[in-house]
Amino acid sequence: LFNMSAVAGLRAGRTLPDKVKIVEVGPRDGLQNEKTIVPTETKIHLIDMLSASGLSVIEATSFVSPKWVPQMADQVEVMKGIDRKPGVSYPVLTPNLKGFQAAVKAGASEVAIFGAASELFSKKNINCSVEESLQRFDEVVRMAKEAGVRVRGYVSCVLGCPYEGNVAPEKVAHVAKRLYSMGCYEISLGDTTGVGTPGSMSDMLEAVSREVPVNALAVHCHDTYGQALANILVALQMGISVIDSSVAGLGGCPYASGASGNVATEDVVYMLHGLGIQTGVDLSKLMDAGAFICRTLNRRTSSKVAQATCKL
Amino acid sequence: MGNVPTAVKHCLSYEQLIQDYPWLKRLLLEEKNITGHEYPEFVRIVEVGPRDGLQNEKEIVPTGVKIQLIDMLSGTGLPVIEATSFVSSKWVPQMADHTDVLRGIHREPHVRYPVLTPNLQGFHDAVAAGATEVAVFGSASETFSKKNINCSIDESMLRFEEVIKAAKERQIPVRGYVSCALGCPYEGHIEPSKVSEVAKRLYEMGCYEISLGDTIGVGTPGSMFKMLQSVMAEVPTNALAVHCHDTYGQALPNILIALQMGVCVVDSAVAGLGGCPYAQGSSGNVSTEDVLYMLHGVGVETGVNLAKVLEAGDFICEALGRQTNSRVARARGRTL
Numbered sequence: 001l002f003n004m005s006a007v008a009g010l011r012a013g014r015t016l017p018d019k020v021k022i023v024e025v026g027p028r029d030g031l032q033n034e035k036t037i038v039p040t041e042t043k044i045h046l047i048d049m050l051s052a053s054g055l056s057v058i059e060a061t062s063f064v065s066p067k068w069v070p071q072m073a074d075q076v077e078v079m080k081g082i083d084r085k086p087g088v089s090y091p092v093l094t095p096n097l098k099g100f101q102a103a104v105k106a107g108a109s110e111v112a113i114f115g116a117a118s119e120l121f122s123k124k125n126i127n128c129s130v131e132e133s134l135q136r137f138d139e140v141v142r143m144a145k146e147a148g149v150r151v152r153g154y155v156s157c158v159l160g161c162p163y164e165g166n167v168a169p170e171k172v173a174h175v176a177k178r179l180y181s182m183g184c185y186e187i188s189l190g191d192t193t194g195v196g197t198p199g200s201m202s203d204m205l206e207a208v209s210r211e212v213p214v215n216a217l218a219v220h221c222h223d224t225y226g227q228a229l230a231n232i233l234v235a236l237q238m239g240i241s242v243i244d245s246s247v248a249g250l251g252g253c254p255y256a257s258g259a260s261g262n263v264a265t266e267d268v269v270y271m272l273h274g275l276g277i278q279t280g281v282d283l284s285k286l287m288d289a290g291a292f293i294c295r296t297l298n299r300r301t302s303s304k305v306a307q308a309t310c311k312l
Numbered sequence: 313m314g315n316v317p318t319a320v321k322h323c324l325s326y327e328q329l330i331q332d333y334p335w336l337k338r339l340l341l342e343e344k345n346i347t348g349h350e351y352p353e354f355v356r357i358v359e360v361g362p363r364d365g366l367q368n369e370k371e372i373v374p375t376g377v378k379i380q381l382i383d384m385l386s387g388t389g390l391p392v393i394e395a396t397s398f399v400s401s402k403w404v405p406q407m408a409d410h411t412d413v414l415r416g417i418h419r420e421p422h423v424r425y426p427v428l429t430p431n432l433q434g435f436h437d438a439v440a441a442g443a444t445e446v447a448v449f450g451s452a453s454e455t456f457s458k459k460n461i462n463c464s465i466d467e468s469m470l471r472f473e474e475v476i477k478a479a480k481e482r483q484i485p486v487r488g489y490v491s492c493a494l495g496c497p498y499e500g501h502i503e504p505s506k507v508s509e510v511a512k513r514l515y516e517m518g519c520y521e522i523s524l525g526d527t528i529g530v531g532t533p534g535s536m537f538k539m540l541q542s543v544m545a546e547v548p549t550n551a552l553a554v555h556c557h558d559t560y561g562q563a564l565p566n567i568l569i570a571l572q573m574g575v576c577v578v579d580s581a582v583a584g585l586g587g588c589p590y591a592q593g594s595s596g597n598v599s600t601e602d603v604l605y606m607l608h609g610v611g612v613e614t615g616v617n618l619a620k621v622l623e624a625g626d627f628i629c630e631a632l633g634r635q636t637n638s639r640v641a642r643a644r645g646r647t648l
Contacts, residue, residue, distance in 0.1 A: 194643070197609020198568055226602040226639030227609070230564040233533055259643040267561040274532025274562070304561030308529070308594040 017241035019278045021057065023188070023218060024050055024265060026293070027078075028059040028093060030250025032071050033261055034297060040074040042296050044081040049289035050247060051085040054281040055265075059112070060090040063099035079106040091152055095126065100140045104147055111144060112152040112188075113137040115179055117172040118161035121192070125156075134178050141183045153179030154220070158189040158204055159196030159231075162255040169207035177211040186216050188244055191231065193255050194224025198234040205238050218242035221263050223302075224253045228263035229271055236277075243268055248290035249302025264303030266290060352576035354613045356391055358523070358553060359600060361628070362413075363394040363428060365585025367406050368596055369632060375409040377631045379416040384627060385582060386420035388620035390600075394447070395425040398434035411441040426487055430461065435475045439482065446479055447487040448472040450514055452507040453496035456527070460491075469513055476518045488514030489555065493524040493539055494531030494566075497590040504542035512546040521551050523579055526566065528590050529559030533569040540573050553577035556598050558637070559588045563598035564606055571612070578603055583625035584637025599638035601625060 027047050031038055043061075050058050060082060066073030075092070084090060091110040094100040103111055115133055116122040122130045137153070144151045157164075158172045176187045189208065191201070201219075208217065219235040219242075221228040232243055246262035253261040269281050287306050294301045301307060362382050366373055378396075385393050395417060401408030414427060426445040429435040438446055450468055451457040457465050472488070479486045492499075493507045511522045524543065526536075536554070543552065554570040554577075556563040567578055581597035588596040604618045622641055629636050636642060 197606050199610040223639065224643045225605055226564060226599070227606055229561060230568045230606055233565040233568055253643070256643045256645070260639060264561070270560055271532050271562060271565060275534040304559065304595065308559045308588070308591045 016236050016275055016277060017239070019241065019280075020236070020272055021218075021242045022055055022265060022268065022279055022281060023057040023059065023220075023242060023244045024055045024247060025059045025220070025244050025262065026050070026247035026250045026265065028062055028072070029244075030246040030248075030262055032062065032069055033251035033254055034071070034299075036297050036299075037071055038296065040077045040081065042293075043074070043078050046247075046289060046293050047078070047082045047090075049285070049292060051083060051088050053285035053289060054279075055286075056087065056280060057089045057091065060092055062093035062095075063103040063106075063108075063111075064093060064095050076102070076106045079103075079108060089150075091150075094140055096136055097139050097143060100143055104149060108149065110150045110152065111140070112154060113140055113179070113184070114154045114156065115175050116156045116161075117167050117175050118157040118164045120163035121157045121161050124163060130175060134175070134182075137179070138182055145183055151184045152186045152188060153182075153184030154188045154190055155179065156190045156192045159191040159200045160193055162193050169204045172204055173207040173211045176208050176217075180212045180216060186218055186242065187212055188218040188220045188242075190220035190244075191222050191228075194222030194227065194253065194259075194261070196221070196231050197227050198230050201231040201234050202238060205235060205240065209238070214239040215241065218244055220244035222253060222261050223249065223263045224256055224259045224261060229267060232263070232268060233271070236275075243272075247286060247303075248294050248306060250293065250297075260302050262302075264290075264301070264305070266301075266303040266305040270305045351571050351610050351612050352574065354576065354615075355571065355607055356553075356577045357600060357603065357614055357616055358392040358394065358577060358579045359385055359390045359582060360394045360555070360579050360597065361385070361581035361583065361585045361600065363397055363407070364579075365581035365583075365597055367397065367404055368586035368589055369406070369634075371632050371634075372406055373631065375412050375416065377628070378409070378413050381582075381624060381628050381631075382413070382417045382425075384624040385621070386418060386423050388624060389614075389616040390423065390621070391615060392424045392426065395427055397428035397430075398438040398441075398443075399428060399430050411437065414438070414441040414443060429475055431471050432474045432478060435478055439484070443484070445485050445487070446475065447489060448475055448514070448519070449489045449491060450510050451491045452502050452510050453492040453499045455498040456492050456496050459498065465510060469517070472514070473517055480518060485520045486518060487521050487523060488517075488519030489523045489525055490514065491525045491527045494526040494535045495528055497528050504539045507539050508542040508546045511543050511552075515547045515551060521553055521577065522547055523553040523555045523577075525555035525579075526557050526563075528588060529557030529562060529594075529596070531556070531566055532562050533565045536566045536569050537573070540570060540575065544573070549574040550576065553579055555579035557588060557596050558584065558598045559591055559594045559596060564602060567598070567603060568606070568610075571607075571610075578607075582621055582638075583629050583641065585628065585632075595637050597637075599625075599636070599640070601636075601638040601640040605640045 062072040094111040245265040249264035251261040396410040397407040429446040580600040584599035586596040
């Protein structure tokens with residue numbers, strides 16, 4: 001007679017997801033923060049290898065002025081040169097209308113915009129206030145809607161800012177809500193300097209999930225303080241099922257010299273598979289892609305799984 | 313109101329519900345733990361850098377350096393520091409100076425300095441050198457036991473029984489370790505039931521605490537959860553510790569899930585000393601600094617001063633001529 005669904009109700013949103021979507025940001029966020037300028041052919045080959053590993057979203061490049069980000073100067077060639085695998089999405093960054101138009105011209109079918117939860121960071125990073133940036137993005141989102149192009153919104157500094165220090169969860173929720181109501185289909189919450197812990201992650205997610213449905217949220221954790229996987233675990237426990245990561249942990253932290261940045265996709269996949277969560281990713285093919293880019297960059301992988309598996 | 317149906321009555325009374333369906337209470341309690349909002353108030357950190365860490369470093373460290381490291385760690389608030397190992401110097405040359413180390417360190421009041429004692433001989437040497445706490449090392453894998461200490465699990469238990477008996481007579485507490493708790497470099501998968509069997513034996517023999525070690529770091533929060541569920545059915549949670557290796561980057565999430573399940577003792581090594589002897593060039597022990605950063609971030613008290621641990625880490629890395637494995641240390645610009 002006892003109602004099992006009542007128990008299920010208690011568990012709703014609290015058990016781990018069956019499936020997680022990985023958003024691979026290595027070719028863009030990763031390479032953008034690497035010192036060595038990578039040849040276009042290498043970028044294309046990396047993206048093609050990642051496409052073959054089972055990843056369903058691969059951030060390909062950024063339509064930002066090459067004056068600001070020389071690594072992404074070959075944005076058009078990369079976009080046109082990659083092998084677009086059916087079922088795989090290749091979002092590109094578009095900081096403004098000009099970038100958006102160039103992206104669509106180059107064949108982009110999904111774009112991303114980058115907001116911040118910190119005023120100082122916004123000013124230092126993109127030269128305007130948070131409110132001004134949101135107005136700029138509004139234009140992009142409107143144009144994107146007309147063109148039938150999906151838009152992903154990023155919020156940086158969600159667990160702390162290199163300039164402001166602590167960031168209020170309510171501020172993060174406010175920016176996330178604005179981006180979502182504008183029309184972004186997904187909001188990626190970024191711990192830009194990796195200072196977050198499972199404590200600050202769960203406080204922030206609690207605040208944001210009151211304003212944006214949890215299935216429209218993603219976490220973008222940096223491993224600068226070694227906290228990324230623990231933070232991701234807590235996010236999963238709170239119902240998040242989209243994780244950003246970077247093959248080989250590409251991309252150091254620009255705010256802490258010599259420190260690591262993005263969390264390594266290999267390490268995330270290892271943990272998810274160990275939890276019985278499906279990702280669709282073939283870990284060994286992913287590691288091949290990581291080995292390739294590290295050889296080319298002449299650097300050691302930041303992925304511990306790759307290091308452990310490497311036969312020196 | 314008329315006659316209220318039984319089912320509705322149940323729904324109205326939580327206590328009645330729990331009484332009729334006792335499994336539900338356990339489910340709900342588990343659920344509470346799993347949401348990640350419940351952590352122990354206090355976690356005891358067992359610092360294994362001077363022993364487990366240095367034992368797995370290639371460079372032989374001078375006695376003076378070992379003593380200075382331990383003395384620095386003694387000033388950080390760490391409550392337990394594993395000082396050395398009374399194992400034959402033929403097997404572990406790094407620990408050949410065990411007596412000098414134990415005699416040379418400054419014994420901070422309120423800090424414990426356990427030492428490894430693989431057998432009765434080692435135990436007697438340890439006591440002669442002034443040890444007030446010892447540790448024994450079992451394994452959940454037969455093959456690992458044979459390859460590592462040259463005997464089966466059963467044979468090792470007999471050996472430990474002797475040590476524990478002698479320790480009891482002198483009122484010296486004994487800590488038990490179970491290695492390969494989440495996987496073995498030779499056997500691969502290890503059944504949780506095997507881990508709980510060995511943990512239970514050590515506990516019932518008289519070990520006050522059992523440290524469950526992910527020796528090759530292959531565990532994930534998934535396998536950690538299953539293993540702890542099994543062990544907690546045999547050994548009280550407050551007698552358990554986790555000893556995670558970060559070889560696959562999984563140590564912190566593994567520790568987090570253990571805390572969510574009620575474990576409140578965590579082993580770690582300053583600067584992540586001690587590579588993995590089974591995966592050339594890979595990391596081994598989880599870094600104390602990174603563990604502290606996480607614990608303090610979730611509001612857990614440890615009594616440990618992170619800044620002072622960072623200093624101790626700087627010191628030993630410089631002495632060893634190597635980079636720290638701690639990401640927290642690297643982020644704060646402490647690179648060689």
